[in-house]
Amino acid sequence: MVSGGAGVRLHLVRAEQSAASDDVVDSSSRAEGGEGGDDGDARDGVRVRVLSQGCHGQRSVRAVRRPSCGGVNHPKRQRCHGSVTASAPSPPHVLPFFAMTDPRPVRTRFAPSPSGHLHVGGARTALFCWAFARGRGGQFILRIEDTDRKRSSDAAALAFLDDLAWLGIDWDEGPEAHGCGGGERGPYRQSERRALYDAAFEKLIAGGHAYRAFETAEELDAARAAARVEKREYRYDRAALALDPATVAAWVAEGRPHAVRFRVPDDEAVVFEDAVRGTVRVEASELDDFVIRKADGFPTYHFAVVVDDEHMQVSHVIRAQEHLNNTVKHVLLQAALGYTRPVYAHVSLIFNPDGSKMSKRDKDKTLRRVVKERGLDAPVAVDEKTWAWWQESKDHQLDLDDAESLAAALDAHLPEINIDDFRRAGYLPEVMINYLALLGWSPGEDVEKFDRAFLLERFDLDRVVKSPAKFDREKLLAFNLDALQAMPEADFVAAVRAHAEAHHPAFLERLDEAAFARFAVANKERSKTLDDPFRDGGFFVAGDDTLTYARTKAVRKALVNGEPNGFAHLAAVRETLAAVDVWSVETLEPAVQAYADNHAGGKLGKIAQPLRIAVSGGTISPAIFDTLVILGRDAVLRRIDRLLAHREAISTPAETVS
RNA sequence: GACCCCAUCGUCUAGUCAGGUCUAGGACACCAGGUUUUCAUCCUGGGAACAGGGGUUCGAAUCCCCUUGGGGUCGCCA
Structure with missing residues (x-):
């Protein structure tokens, strides 16, 4: 019988499901004592365990979008609530909408395994968790899922902490780093929470919800392989369940290694409400008795996650869709353990442009x-x-x-998939946040560009998109460009400088502060990333005598064509440059313009291009006068002389010559 | 294979829950012009989608069913 639990909830259950209340099992009421209900409903021969419900009682597989979630008031809720009495269909039974609303404070968690840098998909999940919790005055928790002892757990494995911090996603509880972390409900590494899991194992075994199984991993592998050969579905055969208690006790006593399996209930349907997908229903018979404790004593992911979420009072589980099927296991475990079920929200996966799943393993692949x-x-x-x-x-x-x-x-x-890849490629954290948020969420009203504050204020699960998204680097790049262009000049210079410190120290050695600032500013309007100024600007730090010339058609055209040709203009304008009083844009520009007016029909391009080639080795550079000033008079004159000395070689077609 | 999820321009999406205002909106990309001392920017214009079939309805991108397609899960990985 249903007993205990939330009074209102049960009251309404009873009011609504008179005869069949037995099989409506409140997850928080199933703590002990084996199966909470009896055989229950016979209407369709399958007992239905309703572990959570929204206002829509349809049993259709097709998802019914929940209007909202979380403990926040929502105008739609009234309507939703009101519709309940009108439906009351056959199982799964309907609970009023607020029955699935977790009344606890909003607490979300991001729980990666310690495997290095944060990848794009993980970052988006973390972002959604963070925005959802923080936007509602709740807490965002970080937890390390390190129950696999084969995986490394060294400092490098925690690199994702830096990535999170860089993105500006800070955590209230979790590992301590970047001024974040700590908290009352730790430790936040699963490997340090063994005692908690052990207690839960005992409880389950004692209650008949779990049992010890002595098959080795090799035996199971063989059984699976055999099933595959015979083209039949593999299911654990519950052989260990048939063992008599004395044998089990003896084997345990002699220290025989064993796993613990969860005994999945027969003939039940697990139904839960997903905040983005609506009602999800899976027959428990689809599952076999899954392992919850490995032979090494560590819990499996499924078990640790359920215990930890309960212990850390996680109210909303926002995670990738690949976990949707796992949720069935988690819901079953929660019911057996008497835990409160959090609200689930499964967000769709992020794909590569070719349609494959974007994974942290893509580099390896x-x-x-x-x-x-x-x-x-x-x-x-x-x-x-x-x-x-x-x-x-x-x-x-x-x-x-x-x-x-x-x-x-x-x-x-290597494909860029880690947040750190994008950081090194010169993307802004706020742009990453913005773009990531757009991958699977939209604020509507044609709004695309926004900041963290906006996200915090507007993010909600009911606008999360259900279909998977492909990661579009072009759009990300366009966003980055716009953000860079919108930056105040001083901020841009500082950002470029920071990027140089991390990745291009040679520029800081070669350019003094003023020159570097000019270099940054001169590159601002032509940069899509913070790395662009450096990528095409190698000539700034190249030796005057080691510059490489691109021997392309465009170069020859600028140098050889016309009368007088580029070489001739260069030779002449060299003297103009040498004679300039002060080496600055303000003096250089009128001087060269005057030369162009007198000798090139006023066409500055006739002079600028040859100059550009002389100082940069090619046809690509920032605005020419800025470039000259950054380089300085000596370097410019030396480079012009050198080009003139190599005019023959440069005039002949070839790829490059040094 | 079984189960689960999904389906609007090439891509991300708005519109779907409360069917009409949608000859379907925006952004990125693309194409064509234009500005510019190079590259990049920038400006103007353009092409571009409701997967297919049934049903419900006066009316369907929107609701229902089927088909097709895509994805996920089936580990002592997480």
């Missing part, structure tokens, strides 16, 4: 593909031991440094 294509079997760029380990299994991923050196050695381009 790219590398494996290239290695296979080239038929490589000996270590390249990494040591033998690492190579052997990497080859051993597709689950073994190279760490970033190794991956990058291997990519460099193979001349392969």
Whole structure:
């Protein structure tokens, strides 16, 4: 019988489901004592366990969009509530809308495994969790899911903390870093929460909800393989459940390794309300008795997640859609443990432009593909031991440094998928936030550009898009460009300087503060990323004698065509430049313009292009007078002389010549 | 294969829950012009979508069903 739990909830259940209340099981009331209800409803032969309900009682598989969620008042709720009495269909039974609203304070968590940098998908999940909680005065929790002892847990594995901090996503509770973290409900690493899990295991086993299983991983692998060969579906056969208690006790006593499995109820349907997908219904019979404790004593993900969410009082679980099916397990576990069920929201996946799932493993996959294509079997760029380990299994991923050196050695381009990749490529954190938010959420009203404050204020689960999104780098780039252009000059200079400090120190050595500032400003309107000024600006730090000339058609055209041609103009304007009093844009521009007026029909381009080639080696640079000033008179004159000295070679077609 | 989820321009999406105001809006990309000392910007204009089929309705992008397509999950990984 249903007992205890939220009074209002149960009251309404009873009021509405007179005869069949037995099979309506409140998740918070199923604590002990085995199955809470009896055989229950016979109307369709399948007992339905309603663990949560929205206002829509349809049993259709098609999702019914929930109007809102969270403990926030919403005008739509009234309407929703009002419709309840009108429906009252056959199972799953209907609870009024607010029955699924978690009345607790809003607390969300982001729970990655410690596997290095944060990838785009994880970042978006974290962002949604953060925005949802913070926008409602709640807390955002970070938790490390490190129950897999085979995975590394060193400092590098926690690199995602830096990525989060860079994005401006700060956490109220969790590992301590960047001035964030701490909290009362820790520790926030699962490997340090063993006692909590152990207590829960005992409770489940004692209650008959779980049992020890002695098959080894190898045996199970073999059974799965056999099933595959016979083209039948593999299901754990519950052999361990048939063991008599004395045998189990003896085996446990002698220390025989074993896992613990959850006993999945027979003939029940698990129905839960997803805040973005609506009603989801899965028959429990689709599941086999899944492992909740591994032989090494650690909990599996499914178990740890449920225990931790309860202990940390997580009210809303916002995660990727790949977890939608897992939710069934979690809901079952919560019911068996007597836990409160959080509100679930499964957001769609992010795909690569080619339609494949965007994954942190994509770098590794790219590398494996290239290695296979080239038929490589000996270590390249990494040591033998690492190579052997990497080859051993597709689950073994190279760490970033190794991956990058291997990519460099193979001349392969690694896809940008980590937040850190974009950081290094010169994207602004606020742009990443903005774009990420747009991937799967929209504020409506044709609004696309917004900041964190707006997100906090407007983000809600009911506007999260259900269909998967492809990651569009072009659009991200366009957003970054717009943000860069909108920056005050001083901010832009500071950002470019910070980027140089991290990635292009040579520019800071070569350019003094004033020159660097001019360099940044001169590049502002032509930069799409903070890296652009450096990528095309290598000539600024090149030696005057080692500059490389692009020997393209455009270069020859500027130098050779016309009468007088570019070389001739250069030779002449060199003297104009040498004679200028003060080396500044204000003096250079009128001087060169005057020369152009007198010798090139006023066409500044006739002079600017040859000059550009002389000082940069090609046809691409910031505005020419800025470029000259940044370089300084000596370098400019030397470069002009050098070009003139190489005029023959440069006039002949070829790719490049040094 | 079984189960679950999804389906509007090339892409991200608005519109779908409360059917008519949608000859479907915006953004990125693309194409054509224009500005500019190069590249990049910038300006103007343009093409571009309701997956298909049934049904409900006076009326369907919107509600229902089927089909098709895409994705996810089926681990002592998380």
